[in-house]
Amino acid sequence: MSDNLNQLKARFNQTIRLSEAARLLSWDQQTYMPSAAAAGRAEQAATISQIAHELSVSDEMCRLLERCEADLRGQPDDSDDVRMLQVIRRQYDLNTKLPATLMAEVARHQAIAHACWQRARAANDFSALAPALEKMFDLARQGAEYLGYSDHIYDALIDIYEPGMKYADVAAMFSEIKPRLTRLVYAIAASKVSVDDSLLRGSFPVDQQKSLTQTLVGALGYDLARGRIDEAAHPFCSSSGREDVRITTRYNPELLPQGLYASIHEAGHAMYEQGSPAKFEGTALAGAASTGFHESQSRLWENLVGRSRAFCQFIYPFLVERFPGSFASGGEELLYRAVNRVTPTMIRVEADEVTYNLHVLIRFELESEMLAGTLNVSDLPDAWNSRMESYLGITPSNDAEGVLQDVHWSGGLIGYFPTYTIGNLLSGQLWHAIGNALPNLPEQISRGEFAPLLEWLRVNVHQYGQKYRTAELIEMTTGEPLSAHYFVDYLTAKYSEIYRL
């Protein structure tokens, strides 16, 4: 290995270790930090972030990067070193293309816009957010111009979260799933079958839920010697390296699925991070292929595993044991139906598998139109409501349960929403391949044997860390490019049976 490459790796490693420390600080802020400590924590985080940024855009980093690119010219494109260099180059470009003044303005405006969003949502008053949102989209447009794109301004932004993905890819994907999903939603609404989920409501003592979660995510394969579970207002997974991958969850003592599925979801993220190979630790290749691929893992465990009939058979005895007031033996099938009830609702984060991606579609359409200048911020609430009506058959009664529900746009996350749906589509395509590779998977799941599934994910996805991008990795893993139909096929088959369509 060239001396330049060793030096580059050592320098990049510093930025990684700083990021790991920053994530621990953030985890602490959301779990155990004293309430008065927020201002000091912001200073600590800002200092670490600024130093990491300075290191990552330093002349030395640039010089080493160029030398390594020269050194590695002619090496196989698939070698770890070449791929590592590509990841470092990509991050260097992302960090250097945006002027510091713009980044500072975005950071300042994020704080302002977030406060406006909180006020607007509390007062159910979109006009309190509109000017800040206008400016945020304006800043996003400026950023996109600096980052550059060839076809659509949206390309520059989605590329941040999904390297290589373009507006046209996302639009094509949604145009494939939109009619089929809408049709499915309407068919379910028209079905005479009604699904009763009342057994999921009742009294579920938090201590019992905690011990269930611990047992359950451990059984799935989340290694608690390299992780831990805490409570937080918003469930999340935080990795400070493959040996320290923590999740948080939130328990509702009257509604079982909330903590249960949040825990499985976050454990799915965590198992991906824990599966990042030891040989990549501390390098640019550690971690996950993309935001969407991360979501594919969480959603696969949460939905394709966690809402399967086999999983309900596995988990049912635990529920009977812990919540005898709610569950009596023999109710596996009732549970399966209850956790798969489909009802169009106003709120994305509470949506079922079928309607979820229509929520995402609406956001994608609106944010891309606003970026392109074909939709004005002032027209956003109406546009939101009319699409809710059109795709889901329901209309928000106010903006708080409509356009004001998500934190993303006011936080500057523009071009991010599609990663949720990319994650779902990937999970469907992976699930299809897994079904072929592991024909006995349902039986295994019903017996609580998750090791074969996790091993498949380790070998086919996790072991590659960040080495491959989404498009390349899904093709390597499943033998074909990302395709939306597997996921929609899965939904159609599953819900046609449940709702006798």
Next chain:
Amino acid sequence: MSDNLNQLKARFNQTIRLSEAARLLSWDQQTYMPSAAAAGRAEQAATISQIAHELSVSDEMCRLLERCEADLRGQPDDSDDVRMLQVIRRQYDLNTKLPATLMAEVARHQAIAHACWQRARAANDFSALAPALEKMFDLARQGAEYLGYSDHIYDALIDIYEPGMKYADVAAMFSEIKPRLTRLVYAIAASKVSVDDSLLRGSFPVDQQKSLTQTLVGALGYDLARGRIDEAAHPFCSSSGREDVRITTRYNPELLPQGLYASIHEAGHAMYEQGSPAKFEGTALAGAASTGFHESQSRLWENLVGRSRAFCQFIYPFLVERFPGSFASGGEELLYRAVNRVTPTMIRVEADEVTYNLHVLIRFELESEMLAGTLNVSDLPDAWNSRMESYLGITPSNDAEGVLQDVHWSGGLIGYFPTYTIGNLLSGQLWHAIGNALPNLPEQISRGEFAPLLEWLRVNVHQYGQKYRTAELIEMTTGEPLSAHYFVDYLTAKYSEIYRL
């Protein structure tokens, strides 16, 4: 304020914020970190420490420091800016005088020597530590030469923890207390009064101890909105800024004083950190005057408050309420005597108020002789044992309960031990001044009114942060230089009454 000074403050602030982050990482490591994460955590800590070091010794830091010293020439010596500059200069000198190669060798050898110490203690075999200890003292000697000193090599090392303190000061202090303490120990041993502490042993459920601790340290004045209490193998206080000062403690379900007094001790440290003034936050003047002054606060709360008759009267009803199996009403005086039982023991950290500083004396004598070359490492166990016999009247039956008990020397902490005794002496002198200022303090304490005491400490000690050094601060606060007799007078009066001497 000069532009140079602003720049210097901003640069120094970066190192402070990095240290705060590093302390949070260390707190996490000792409380909640997954067991497998130690290696990654070491990398994160090393990266932060290295970057903080590079920032602190940078040419820019040196240039700004020199310019500010020129700018501030002629300013009043007592101004915040002048004092701040002195603290920064001192840290810059400490950071630059030691060559990087020596620091790296010390860091490497710390890990080795610590492992040797663990093996030696477990096997009760001093020879397994001796070579590593020899080298550690050799490295300390080298460091002392680089740091420089005029009179005694020990001066260079104690100055790290107690700025301005010298070997002669410490020796004088110990030569004053040694005969009086030894006499007191022997007199107590000869006393016909025996103190029964059996009521402190029994069954003390940890949950009850936790809630007691929470109530108690809150009552003392430890602000839990700016702190928190967790459990750890070794109790400690960790500050990441005045708004985030955490303590840990350790509960023994069969021995009440362990968790109780560890909690009060750490809360004493924590209240000092929380009392660092807001105007110094993020600057070189935030924090505490010295290691010894820090210890004065923890020991004052733990012993002069926590083992006083008034405190026993205050706490007794809480004990009756929480541990009715052990405490019945009317036992305040029994409790007072029990928590003040004096027995020479082998282990420093378990020692009572009277014998404690004789333990420290032994370590000071031995480490200063080894540094000066008048004692060989191979002769250390015998020297240890003979002094234990001479000062405390007991002889360790093996090296594990003798010379191998402390982690300090193998960890490179040489010249540190006297800070424990300096802390005790300071606490005695402060207590005398407090007694004059707050004549009703015992009555207040017995009613749980700790605010007047804390306010006195805030005004006379805490508000100065790092602005004054030990010698200057104790003179400002009490009107006279550090003097050992207050502490020994306090002990003599207290224990003469208890043991009817």
